[in-house]
Amino acid sequence: MSEKEKAASEGGMDYLDSLPRRWVVTYIPVLVFLFVLLFPFYWMGMTAFKPDAELLSKAANPFWIHSPTLAHFEKLLFHTAYPDWMWNTIIVSVVSTFVSLISSVLAAYAIERLRFKGSRLTGMGIFLAYLVPPSILFIPLAAIVFKLGLFDTRWALILTYPTFLIPFCTWLLMGYFRSIPYELEECALIDGATRWQILVKIILPLAVPGLISAGIFAFTLSWNEFIYALTFVSSSEVKTVPVGVITELVEGDVYHWGALMAGALLGSLPVAVLYSFFVEYYVSGMTGAVKE
């Protein structure tokens, strides 16, 4: 493939554009988009390292730090329950992701490959469940969580997060399983393998990219969850990072902007780092779930 053909297949026909035109039509808009999309993060970082005096002065140039400080991080890590919230978020996200992944693998395999009676209907049901938003579920769920005696425990979150994780993961994995050729399974069946052996030894190894996509996506979704964590948990030791930062670092009318931003930055970092390692999987998970 020649250089020009390659460019054409990647970028449409814009290799025909002249350079000045490309700047006006493409590069400048892209830079503006990038600036707007990234500015809040820059601002978060700036504020987190700025001493209070600089934060509240209107004279100094706000876009730069003159004497950076770690005071906000120190306050956050040693004088608030932030480390507890971090720990809770990790536990809740990891456990609910694993629970959801395991249930979803089994469900997706059953729907897609076992084709039991009613599997098509179940598949439809899973898709509909995917469309049910947490903001119409949290009130009755609060009542259920309370009745089960789970209120104000991590279990309340671990058991309710799968309600939005399982439909998503199952739907995604169904697509992946569909792409694995049936013949592989038939060969194994003829050789006397049980369904369980087929799932563990043939399907799962082939579906690893799908598993990673679903896992990463589920982890970030549960890390970012807010309304359930806000409703089902009330004591500081059980809170997750997003809820803890919102409910406990805001004290009265005096906002500790430095500490708030430090909290937001630290809380965003784990998902951002994880995401940066698995961008391709994340994107294919997101687009895969939409494309089906």
Next chain:
Amino acid sequence: MSLSRFFDNRNVLGLLFMLPAGALLIVFLTYPLGLGTWLGFTDTKIGRDGVWVGLDNYEFLFGDSVARLSLFNTLFYTVVASVIKFVLGLWLALLLNKNLPFKAFLRAIVLLPFIVPTALSAIAFWWLYDAQFSVLSWALVKMGLITTYVDFLGEPWLARLSTIAANVWRGVPFVAITLLAGLQTIPASLYEAASLDGATEWQRFWHVTLPMLTPIIAVVMTFSVLFTFTDFQLIYVLTRGGPLNATHLMATLSFQRAIPGGALGEGAALATAMVPFLLAAILFSYFGLQRRAWQQGASDK
């Protein structure tokens, strides 16, 4: 029949494999959906079981000016934010589909606003919108465009627009990246054929890109509308529904009535009242856009 044969029966095994997912979803999703609808017809308070009151909650909410305002706010928020997200998202997707240096890196960076916790990025917006220390106001004053600091979240209409801006910021990357995936499936030969026939760039966009993209636009916008209509965290963090309930969405109002207010029945009724609108929005954006694909000769999916 031996035990292992029994377990290899597809119906038995299917049921067994569906058990964990099915049990979790029935207990924590299907049952709450029903329970929520039922709660909406009762006067349940926190800590006290309610009795059936028929349509009382709905009648009350219908006469409640705050609830009506929240319905207006939700519709306004959803329509305006979704339209802007669509236009900007499509534009960004078209830009990213061009020949750019560091393409993969750019695409990765663009998605950042979507993956970080909304509650936490909303705090950054809260700080950007601060009445006294907003850097946006600072910049505008320095440029000589305004003389006094803007109280972004203090005035009803300004607050509505500011929250919409924050929602758009978070939603554009999702729309852009998913539409980009759609754009990449359009064969370049179509564009070449169109330009050989003398189509201008605008005609190529209108007659090739858009029709080819319609099915995926329908799905993406359905999800986008769904997320926006049921948004909670952004409003909760930025304004808690204020000023003067001007930014209360149905989701935030139902939280406020049900959890701090204790009126579970009323809150559940408000949440249930969202369902018809939600269904209508889904059907509209799905079938509305799907039909255009069909009219222009694309095959049904």
